[in-house]
Amino acid sequence: MAQPLRLGIAGLGTVGTGVVKIIRRQADLLEKRTGRRIEITAVSARDANKDRGVSLSSYAWETDPVALAKREDVDIFVELMGGSEGSAKDATEAALAAGKDVVTANKALLAIHGQALAERAEASGHVIRFEAAVAGGIPVIKALTEGLAGNQITRVMGVMNGTCNYILTRMEADGLGYNALFEEAGRLGYLEADPNLDVGGIDAGHKLALLASIAFGTKPNFEDVVLEGIQRISLDDIHQAADMGFRIKLLGVARRTARGLEQRMQPCLVPAHSPLGQLEGGTNMVVIEGDAVEQIVLRGPGAGEGPTASAVVGDICDLARGLRISTFGQPATTLEAAQPARTGLPAPYYLRMALLDKPGALAKVAAILGDAGVSIDRMRQYGHSDAKAPVLIVTHKTTRAALDDALDAFDQTDVIAGQPVALRIEEV
Amino acid sequence: MAQPLRLGIAGLGTVGTGVVKIIRRQADLLEKRTGRRIEITAVSARDANKDRGVSLSSYAWETDPVALAKREDVDIFVELMGGSEGSAKDATEAALAAGKDVVTANKALLAIHGQALAERAEASGHVIRFEAAVAGGIPVIKALTEGLAGNQITRVMGVMNGTCNYILTRMEADGLGYNALFEEAGRLGYLEADPNLDVGGIDAGHKLALLASIAFGTKPNFEDVVLEGIQRISLDDIHQAADMGFRIKLLGVARRTARGLEQRMQPCLVPAHSPLGQLEGGTNMVVIEGDAVEQIVLRGPGAGEGPTASAVVGDICDLARGLRISTFGQPATTLEAAQPARTGLPAPYYLRMALLDKPGALAKVAAILGDAGVSIDRMRQYGHSDAKAPVLIVTHKTTRAALDDALDAFDQTDVIAGQPVALRIEEV
Known part of the structure; x- marks a missing residue:
């Protein structure tokens, strides 16, 4: 029998707790599928005493995620703290330096530092997996990197911020204005601590930068994503668009044209009867177009304990099965620095x-x-x-x-x- | 640099020709992504002289697919002939006996002989990949086997025969009867040589049996799929269903219940505003539900040269990258023989x-x-x-x-x- 695969999990918020629950609940199933026992050896979080609804007593507790990342009894460092700087970055770097593989749900970290981290990981034969960073439970990174590897990708589009889609669809369904729904989303806990990450399109922009890198073989480049939030969309816009057969979505589009790499995350009108137009509430959708496959549409929950943990555990299972792949689908040193195409192709x-x-x-x-x-x-x-x-x-x-x-x-x-x-x- | 990965392709119909085109057109891209040169060394088909719109002169030609499968200069046997018996089966068995990996688009072969073939492959450390066998270009096998590996799957559903969905949606859209559209589909070349494979639900039933095996860790068992075709659906049914807010789809459902494994491929009413209800024309859709991920919906072209070849090449890229996995997601010897649940859970x-x-x-x-x-x-x-x-x-x-x-x-x-x-x- 193969050695158990030992996880160190940093961050025990919604997603981290969800991962612990799956690893405990499905231990036998995961072993049957991957051929290895998957075990948690150590965890780390800010508050050791909080009741998370799951027993953590059999795991070593580290107060410092960097210390967790370096532990000898950890094979995979699972980074679920979030944030592009600080602890998440330090601990991820420490894990790679200590020769661990990394599984993360951290879109900001990878959108901004992904190139450097991937080069570092690959230089020592380690991998970084981040399925949970984009579109929650939807296995879109895997579809794009592996399933559609035979395609020259021509366009990637997505609705990848559930909060924005929730606000926009409620505006139409209930005739409520943006401000009222923004406040409601806050009360319901749908907004990040900095709500501009959601409604300003930044969070979704991070995700788009990661998809674009894989799709086009370019270095992830969040800085060049054209960002526009949904704050100025009025009920009038929603109704006028509907009258013409459209819906307004915060839509990310990445496309490689002769003029450079186009990356936009902005509210757009899409036909109401298209899959994107029909998408309601907090659900995410990614549309991938390739020269061979034509168009694939993937739809599912973009957030939440179970779905996001599902994606994290999927990555862990890949590693347990020995599936090892370059972070962005090809060696990081071969990714091109794409010229940004500041404006999209002509459109109405x-x-x-x-x-x-x-x-x-x-x-x-x-x-x-x-x-x-x-x-x-x-x-x-x-x-x-x-x-x-x-x-x-x-x-x-x-x-x-x-x-x-x-x-x-x-x-x-x-x-x-x-x-x-x-x-x-x-x-x- | 790694050795090139050498393909022997048996069957040069629509899909085989599509695979040859992608391998030729994207040689550099595939090498960049997988780290290996992917080459075709030999091909085989019934008619060597047919113009397939692509040059085959640099490949060795075998008239006998079994001989192709055994060639020493072939690493992967790519089986694109189809049919559950005869040449396809003989050549696949020969390839496994000769120590090759197999990539196939053959749903019938695997739905009927998949268990035996998988056991044979795995006994000698070889793999069979079959992404193209289910739902054409949609990477659903990968999503289910790998991306959602952390889930206890609760239900898999799908519209997986484009011809039936084309007929059913045209009935509603154009008010034409089943017989007229059946004849039209025949004229347009949308029907298999034996049309009962399409309209009788057999082809889609093969696909469902494969998905059920991966989803529930059971031996693929096509015999126990409850099959019902669309031949008796009338315009009246279509219109009455629409009046009540439903659409009729040839829907596959697999579910594991306390009473056994439920596998049904039959026309059903689904809500018109659900993703399945909105699916029009020849497009395929698979819905996967799991205890953690909730619900994932995958949509894309279910047939055609480009999309199906995309799936075949995706499998080839996996093997070039060294991603090797059990055929049905866990070792074939550990798959259970599920009791069939002859009837589904109660429903209206x-x-x-x-x-x-x-x-x-x-x-x-x-x-x-x-x-x-x-x-x-x-x-x-x-x-x-x-x-x-x-x-x-x-x-x-x-x-x-x-x-x-x-x-x-x-x-x-x-x-x-x-x-x-x-x-x-x-x-x-």
């Missing part, structure tokens, strides 16, 4: 702005768009309670650069109140 | 029958159901052009056994023309 855009009550205001808006080379598919001005008249415009396909020219020109006029909302209509 | 049923124009006919039907212990949720008799009055009944949750009692009793009466249609309403 949805524009909403508040027109001041001045003669010729609408004509001025139309003229500015025309001058920027943006042609109008539909335009609609509709009644509203206050003095400003909302105007809705759907453009024909245009580049973001041309649209930005028009938005800049709007800024110089005296006919528009505030900043227009401009949302890409993504072909899915 | 949809019944349609043609009532003869006799006094008290409807009362007789209601009485028979009551005597069998089947209670009625809704019943509706509606006008029709011929003398027989169609009656639609939706039952409350009932066992299949009770329903079968009622169906048997209907047979004994003189008030019903022909056989009633009885479709399970599946909770999804």
Whole structure:
């Protein structure tokens, strides 16, 4: 019989506790499947006395995750603390230096330091697995890295922040405004300590950077992800989009074009009857397009104790089975530094702005768009309670650069109140 | 640099040709990802002279796939001939005997002989991979075997025959009858040589048996799959189901219950707004439910040159990377022989029958159901052009056994023309 595989788990929040529960509950099943006994030898967390609903008494307790990472009786360091700096980074580096494999759910750490960590791991023949870092329980890293390895990937898209999708779908379903639902999400514990990680698109942007790296063989590069949050989406936008057969989603898109690597995480309009448009509530969805496979859609819970722990344990089972693979699907030293393509391929855009009550205001808006080379598919001005008249415009396909020219020109006029909302209509 | 990995490909139909194209087109990409050069050394097919749109002149040609399987310059035998007996089986056995790994797209071979083949392969440390055998381009075998290895799987469901789903969705969309669409599917080349493999549910049943084996750690057992085709589904059924918010799908369901292993491939009603209900055309979908992950939905093309070849090449890449795993996710000798649970858990049923124009006919039907212990949720008799009055009944949750009692009793009466249609309403 093979030696047991010994885990050291750092971080006993929701996910860490979930992992402990699975390892205990399914010990025999996991051994049958992987051929090795999987055991927890040591754990570490901030509070040793908290009741986590599962007995930890048979595990060694370390107060310092770095000490845990270095323990001789640990084969795999399981990092479930989170955060791109500090303890999580220190302990992960310590684990690699001590010759351990690492399994992590930490999207921020890998999106920002993934290249350096992967190079370090691979230099000594160790691996970092991070299925749980992207789209919770959905085995998307595995699908992209392994299952679709025969494909030149052409586009990866995803709705990967459940909180944002929850807010956007509740806005439509219940007619509640963004602010009310943001507050509710906070009360329900759906928001990160820094809510901008969720509603600002940062968390989902981290995930997109990781998918893009695997898909296109490029160094993970979160800095070049174009980020836009959902904070400015109004009920009006939701309803106008619905009227035209669309839904608004915080959608990540990564694509490699002749102009460079495009990585965007921003609210987009998608057809209401597409799989992405039909996605409701906190569920995640990733769409992968490749030259051979055409289109694969993966859907599942993006967070929560069970689903995220499922992904962590899947990685652990891979290691127990001896499945060892480069962190980003090919040796980290062979990943390219892709030029960022700052703007996407041309697309139609949805524009909403508040027109001041001045003669010729609408004509001025139309003229500015025309001058920027943006042609109008539909335009609609509709009644509203206050003095400003909302105007809705759907453009024909245009580049973001041309649209930005028009938005800049709007800024110089005296006919528009505030900043227009401009949302890409993504072909899915 | 590692030695090249040498393929012998038997069968150069749609899928085989697709695999050759990918291996040629993506040689550098595959080497970068897997660390090994992947080369084709020999091929075999019935007709050496057919133009397949790709040059085969640099490969050795074998007329006998068994000879191909034994070649010393072949590391992986890629079986893309199909069929559960004959050449495909002989050549696969020869390859295993000669110490090769096997990659196959052959669902029939594995559903029927998978246990014996897996035992033979594993006894000598070789592996059989078959991602392409189930749901075409969707990496569902990998998701279930590896990604979700931490889960006790509770249910696997799937729409896995694109031709049936194409027929059923066209019936609803275009108001065409089953027979017209069956003929059209034949003309378009969507049907197997023996169309009963498609519309009788056999092909999809093979796939279900393979998924059930991995999900529940049981020997693949196609014989005990309860099979029912779509041939008796009428436009009436499609429209009545739609009126009630359902769609009819040829749905495979595998579940392990206290009464044994349930494997069913039969037309069912599913909610129109569920992912399964929304699935249109030839696309496939597999839903996997586990104790930790809750529910994962995978969607993608179930057939075609590119998607199926993508799955075959994914398996080849796994082997090039040294990822080696038991055929059904755990050693074949540890798979259990599951007792079949002949009927599913209780469910509501949809019944349609043609009532003869006799006094008290409807009362007789209601009485028979009551005597069998089947209670009625809704019943509706509606006008029709011929003398027989169609009656639609939706039952409350009932066992299949009770329903079968009622169906048997209907047979004994003189008030019903022909056989009633009885479709399970599946909770999804």
